[in-house]
Amino acid sequence: MTITYSCIANGRVVLADLALTGGSYQETAATVLRLVLLRAEPKTIIQMGSFIYHSLFIDGITYLCASDNALDTVTPSAFLKSVSDTFLRNPLTSQDPFFPSNAVADFQQVLGKYMMKYNKNQDDSSISTLRSQVTDVKNVMSQNIDKILESEERLNIFTDRTGDLQTTAKDSKKKRKTLRRIWWKHFKKVIIITVAILLSIIIILLSTNVIPT
Secondary structure, X not given: XXXXXXXXXXXXXXXXXXXXXXXXXXXXXXXHHHXXXXXXXXXXXXXXXXXXXXXXXXXXXXXXXXEOOOXXXXXXXXXXXXHHHHHHOOHHHHOOOOOHHHHOOOHHHHHHHHHHXXXXXXXXXXXXXXXXXXXXXXXXXXXXXHHHHHHHHHHHHHHHHXXXXXXXXXXXXXXXXXXXXXXHHHHHHXXXXXXXXXXXXHHHHHXXXXXXX
């Protein structure tokens, strides 16, 4: 998940904003701000196109950010809380009357600092999650391989015993067919397990945005 855009607005007037990627964020943000003001709720989550807009509404000031992942609501919420706390600690915001141009001087840099911080934390978390999931897959794969090897060892023992017990050509042919059937059964298991592991790794990589969708 990446926070790609953020802004602070007094009503519909954007006091400071920053976009990490190109796009018409300002136009969409204006629409979202209008919806936030109409709802007048402390927190809102609105999907616009391929981005999710999260807002925090405190005393007429809207803190807004856009992310590219609808599943993660914790990171944007923490980002907006940090931005609002920093903004409200600014002594100029408590002046009466409130002068936005003075209060948000250079606040674009603050937005940039927190966007980089929370995006980096998210990347680190995704990598850790990916490593953990890959380790789990490897463990499952190892267990399945061990089971296959155990089955193969039992098969070899069975083969040795059948070799000792072969007395006629007819019995030998029948046993070979049985062994071939058992071998194909285990071979199919190996193929199914391999495909399942590959699909699991691909799903993990897609869910953590290592492979872009």
